[in-house]
Amino acid sequence: MDAPQSKSRDLDKLLLRSGNLVGPGFFPGTDLRDDIREYVRVLVVGAGGLGCELLKDLALSGFRNLDVIDMDRIEVTNLNRQFLFRLEDVGKPKAEVAAKRVMERVSGVEIKPHFSRIEDKELDFYNDFNIIALGLDSIEARRYINGVACGFLEYDEDDNPRSETIKPMVDGGTEGFKGHARVIVPGVTPCFECTIWLFPPQAIKRAELFGIPGVTYSLTQGVVKNIIPAIASTNAIISAACALETLKIVSGCSKTLANYLTYNGGEGLHTKVTEFERDKECLVCGPGILIELDTSITLQKFIDMLEEHPKLLLSNASVKHGKDSLYMQAPPVLEEMHRPNLSKPLYDLMGRVEKDTVHVFGTALKNEEKQSSLTKLRVVFKEVDGVADMDTAILRVNSKRKTPL
Amino acid sequence: MERDEQEPTMSEPTKTKYDRQLRIWGEVGQAALENASICLLNCGPTGSEALKNLVLGGIGSITVVDGSKVEIGDLGNNFMVDKKSVGESKAKTVCAFLQELNDAVRAHFVEENPDSLILTDPSFFSQFTLVIATQLVEDSMVKLDRICREANVMLVFARSYGLTGLVRISVKEHTIIDSKPDHFLDDLRLNNPWPELKRFVETIDLKTPDPIAHKHIPYVVILVKMADEWAKTHSSHLPSTREEKREFKDLVKSKMVSMDEDNYKEAVEATFKVFAPRGISKEIQEIIDDRYAEVGSNSSAFWVMVAALKEFISNEGDGEAPLEGSMPDMTSSTEHYINLQKIYHTKAEDDCLSMEQRVKDILAKVGRDPSSISKQTIKSFCKNARKLKVCRYRMIEDEFSNPSVTELQKCLASQDYSSAIGFYILLRAVDRFAATYNKSPGQFDGGDIEEDASRLRTIAPSVINEMGCDGYELPEELCNEMCRFGAAELHVVAAFIGGIASQEVIKLITKQFVPMLGTFVFNGIDHNSQSLTL
Numbered sequence: 001m002d003a004p005q006s007k008s009r010d011l012d013k014l015l016l017r018s019g020n021l022v023g024p025g026f027f028p029g030t031d032l033r034d035d036i037r038e039y040v041r042v043l044v045v046g047a048g049g050l051g052c053e054l055l056k057d058l059a060l061s062g063f064r065n066l067d068v069i070d071m072d073r074i075e076v077t078n079l080n081r082q083f084l085f086r087l088e089d090v091g092k093p094k095a096e097v098a099a100k101r102v103m104e105r106v107s108g109v110e111i112k113p114h115f116s117r118i119e120d121k122e123l124d125f126y127n128d129f130n131i132i133a134l135g136l137d138s139i140e141a142r143r144y145i146n147g148v149a150c151g152f153l154e155y156d157e158d159d160n161p162r163s164e165t166i167k168p169m170v171d172g173g174t175e176g177f178k179g180h181a182r183v184i185v186p187g188v189t190p191c192f193e194c195t196i197w198l199f200p201p202q203a204i205k206r207a208e209l210f211g212i213p214g215v216t217y218s219l220t221q222g223v224v225k226n227i228i229p230a231i232a233s234t235n236a237i238i239s240a241a242c243a244l245e246t247l248k249i250v251s252g253c254s255k256t257l258a259n260y261l262t263y264n265g266g267e268g269l270h271t272k273v274t275e276f277e278r279d280k281e282c283l284v285c286g287p288g289i290l291i292e293l294d295t296s297i298t299l300q301k302f303i304d305m306l307e308e309h310p311k312l313l314l315s316n317a318s319v320k321h322g323k324d325s326l327y328m329q330a331p332p333v334l335e336e337m338h339r340p341n342l343s344k345p346l347y348d349l350m351g352r353v354e355k356d357t358v359h360v361f362g363t364a365l366k367n368e369e370k371q372s373s374l375t376k377l378r379v380v381f382k383e384v385d386g387v388a389d390m391d392t393a394i395l396r397v398n399s400k401r402k403t404p405l
Numbered sequence: 406m407e408r409d410e411q412e413p414t415m416s417e418p419t420k421t422k423y424d425r426q427l428r429i430w431g432e433v434g435q436a437a438l439e440n441a442s443i444c445l446l447n448c449g450p451t452g453s454e455a456l457k458n459l460v461l462g463g464i465g466s467i468t469v470v471d472g473s474k475v476e477i478g479d480l481g482n483n484f485m486v487d488k489k490s491v492g493e494s495k496a497k498t499v500c501a502f503l504q505e506l507n508d509a510v511r512a513h514f515v516e517e518n519p520d521s522l523i524l525t526d527p528s529f530f531s532q533f534t535l536v537i538a539t540q541l542v543e544d545s546m547v548k549l550d551r552i553c554r555e556a557n558v559m560l561v562f563a564r565s566y567g568l569t570g571l572v573r574i575s576v577k578e579h580t581i582i583d584s585k586p587d588h589f590l591d592d593l594r595l596n597n598p599w600p601e602l603k604r605f606v607e608t609i610d611l612k613t614p615d616p617i618a619h620k621h622i623p624y625v626v627i628l629v630k631m632a633d634e635w636a637k638t639h640s641s642h643l644p645s646t647r648e649e650k651r652e653f654k655d656l657v658k659s660k661m662v663s664m665d666e667d668n669y670k671e672a673v674e675a676t677f678k679v680f681a682p683r684g685i686s687k688e689i690q691e692i693i694d695d696r697y698a699e700v701g702s703n704s705s706a707f708w709v710m711v712a713a714l715k716e717f718i719s720n721e722g723d724g725e726a727p728l729e730g731s732m733p734d735m736t737s738s739t740e741h742y743i744n745l746q747k748i749y750h751t752k753a754e755d756d757c758l759s760m761e762q763r764v765k766d767i768l769a770k771v772g773r774d775p776s777s778i779s780k781q782t783i784k785s786f787c788k789n790a791r792k793l794k795v796c797r798y799r800m801i802e803d804e805f806s807n808p809s810v811t812e813l814q815k816c817l818a819s820q821d822y823s824s825a826i827g828f829y830i831l832l833r834a835v836d837r838f839a840a841t842y843n844k845s846p847g848q849f850d851g852g853d854i855e856e857d858a859s860r861l862r863t864i865a866p867s868v869i870n871e872m873g874c875d876g877y878e879l880p881e882e883l884c885n886e887m888c889r890f891g892a893a894e895l896h897v898v899a900a901f902i903g904g905i906a907s908q909e910v911i912k913l914i915t916k917q918f919v920p921m922l923g924t925f926v927f928n929g930i931d932h933n934s935q936s937l938t939l
Contacts, residue, residue: 009478010893013567017852017889020882021822021930028852053900056484060450060896077424083461083506107480107488176429177908177918229428232458233911236904244897244929254568255931265908267586269572269921271934 007108008033011062014253026252037064037108040250043129044068045118045145047094049230050135050172052084053239055098058133059106061247067129069114069121070095081232119144123320127152127167133246134171135239137228139199142171146184146192147374150285151359153186155378159287161187170245172238176229177266181241182259183249189259190278191285237263283311288357288376295347295381299327302346306360312375317362321350329362347381355380419463419509426462434915435463439509441534441914442466446519446549448499450896451565452539453485454903459910460503466511467503468533471496472518482896520545523552531556535913537906539563540894543805543836550575550801559913562801563906566835567890568929569828570902574798574909574920578697580707581794582786583917589792590681592729593625596632596643597683599728601748606630609741611660619662623737623745624672631657631672632679644680653679668736684724685791692793693718702771706778709771710786711793713763717756726790727756757787794919804924805833808939810873816937817869817877825926825935827879830872831887834865847891858888886930898929
């Protein structure tokens with residue numbers, strides 16, 4: 001006699017049975033299925049054409065703890081593809097309506113909406129998720145999230161990524177009958193920044209890579225939104241690919257996409273997988289710029305050094321160590337609050353640890369153009385009896401192991 | 406003034422709602438969608454997702470055919486059912502949820518098993534524009550294909566199976582005027598100017614001493630002159646080798662008098678337009694040589710116009726198709742630009758008039774109303790005459806019983822563990838398996854699939870054998886993987902496959918863009934999906 005049916009009748013075939021063509025570390029069984037339900041948290045960024053699909057797809061792929069973030073409100077022109085919205089929803093926040101609709105339909109799933117700009121969330125907010133699914137339509141927003149996710153990545157002494165700090169992302173994008181889906185495993189596969197050359201230079205607007213709350217920069221302010229032709233089918237196809245890869249990354253139930261899928265459905269039907277290479281010197285996902293400092297160096301001195309560092313040329317820098325802001329350029333009230341730190345040794349401010357990562361935000365000179373930039377530095381403190389000249393204590397860059405200047 | 410019959414008027418709110426897709430297929434395409442009626446067979450997630458995309462886009466009507474009831478298992482893979490609907494008709498439930506998405510769509514359901522409907526009521530299908538048949542086994546596919554061909558109803562098969570699946574169009578013939586290619590060379594005739602263009606070009610002197618005039622000569626003029634100069638010294642040949650092309654470029658560059666001449670920079674960049682061969686492409690040659698271009702009283706408007714095109718090319722076209730008539734932006738004095746525009750436009754109009762006359766004559770010759778093909782249609786045909794497409798699809802039955810053995814052998818020779826041909830054969834093998842054992846391999850709860858796997862491993866070679874290839878074996882790991890799938894219809898795979906099916910439906914109905922050829926075989930393991938034309 002047939003056993004009573006389970007809601008995961010179909011998914012169980014993949015999650016409970018062992019397979020031949022699976023990912024490393026695949027342990028099929030009810031534990032795997034239950035862990036995905038109970039413990040895995042996925043963030044969906046964007047509740048538009050891709051985001052609506054992603055929420056539905058993930059909710060029907062065994063995930064129960066989802067968050068969705070989107071700062072937009074529903075418009076009439078969304079209705080031809082953003083299937084979670086109805087005419088009477090026009091004007092309401094997308095994230096809230098999308099979350100509600102999926103929860104109504106799929107019992108057991110919890111979706112927490114965030115009607116907010118992505119840059120208004122604390123960095124910690126993003127660290128709570130096991131994986132981030134991107135359904136965005138702007139390069140700037142992708143760069144921002146990519147920067148945040150890669151910011152969590154830590155490297156060991158041999159410049160190998162520490163696996164527990166890897167925050168994978170899946171990213172989708174569409175235009176008309178075309179689209180792409182990609183998997184970003186920071187430190188393992190190329191991040192968004194490693195392959196920024198995929199975009200024509202004119203498409204890459206000034207990236208406002210700010211993570212400091214209170215800073216007035218925003219990703220969308222003043223940026224005129226391009227109208228991109230969009231249809232339901234392409235969004236469905238690309239989102240489905242992204243959600244499938246999310247399930248595979250989390251469970252190991254099959255091989256994963258390596259690492260970029262392009263889709264073109266206008267002239268016939270063409271799909272192509274390209275394995276892009278990491279940029280080992282990528283400022284965002286690479287091991288970062290290693291900076292050796294004397295323990296006595298002050299925060300002010302450190303900030304001055306950033307301006308002269310040939311790889312950084314970073315002026316007006318704000319400095320963040322983990323959760324703590326060490327110094328902020330703006331707004332004035334916070335600047336004043338952090339000002340006393342400037343005269344203190346960075347070593348003390350960082351809790352007198354031998355080495356750690358700091359994030360620096362500021363204006364960088366890139367290609368003779370001033371750009372906002374968020375960069376990761378690996379600071380290592382030298383023995384107190386170090387002899388290097390403080391002004392040029394910028395030593396090793398990436399894996400090149402240069403000798404002191 | 407005569408009303409533009411091909412440009413339907415649409416209300417403003419509807420325009421706004423569909424704005425993002427109108428930018429792709431226009432109001433003409435939208436009208437075609439709104440006049441279409443679609444039948445869906447089986448409303449599992451694959452079918453439901455396919456229809457969802459079409460309902461959102463404003464398809465005219467849908468009819469959902471499914472005889473099953475909503476089960477608990479369906480809650481885990483189909484967004485168009487919910488807890489409350491367990492035990493209810495699946496067709497009714499899915500239909501109601503789809504209707505919620507767009508009240509402009511007429512939604513119907515038929516509570517009947519598609520397999521038995523195919524057997525008992527073949528005439529049922531003739532009322533539709535197109536049938537989307539999901540999750541059908543081989544036997545039903547073959548039967549339905551015959552019915553739809555007979556009734557001239559378009560058919561799209563879609564199937565999701567574990568991490569694989571397929572989409573296959575079955576239409577006798579699909580002809581496209583507006584194929585909207587991504588990149589297409591504009592129609593400037595730089596190396597083959599007609600007399601009016603030639604005359605105009607001759608009125609302009611590249612050696613003008615006035616520097617302002619020199620930098621405002623449009624690149625079209627520069628290149629027509631240069632091409633002519635080249636042809637004169639190269640016995641009418643165009644630059645073809647890399648060496649010659651560089652030489653030609655240098656020749657254009659040498660006419661620059663100062664570095665800031667944008668028109669010359671544009672000319673240098675556009676030299677490739679001179680290198681394009683004169684006359685029509687191989688694809689268009691094939692179309693005018695097609696046996697359907699010998700028209701009769703039953704020929705479609707498309708083929709009547711192709712017959713006219715054939716005559717045009719060998720007469721007033723002088724080897725070329727009707728001129729498209731549009732001109733890109735370029736650095737130029739306003740006067741030159743407007744004059745040029747007029748010359749291109751007039752030629753296009755003249756060509757279109759000749760085509761119109763030829764169409765009328767052909768229609769009269771085969772005993773049909775000479776004005777039965779509208780001016781607007783002929784105009785659109787002329788504008789797109791270099792981009793025409795004809796897609797033909799084998800009957801499923803023929804492909805199954807008599808596949809292209811050379812193609813098959815080529816595919817089978819690949820040792821890739823997850824090649825499309827492996828999935829293709831295994832999708833057929835699981836149907837054989839199901840016909841024998843009353844369930845698909847691995848279609849049960851629990852993990853021990855070895856018995857089914859070894860059965861499948863013996864069925865697969867027999868499928869290959871029947872297709873006319875001996876001595877091939879599929880990788881064991883792939884057979885086992887197929888058993889592991891146990892006929893699961895995963896939501897994400899269904900959304901992918903259903904998404905593609907809906908996209909192809911849109912292309913077929915709007916008669917814009919180019920539908921896929923062959924069978925698209927989805928590879929959800931590493932995404933190396935492929936289309937097979939067997």
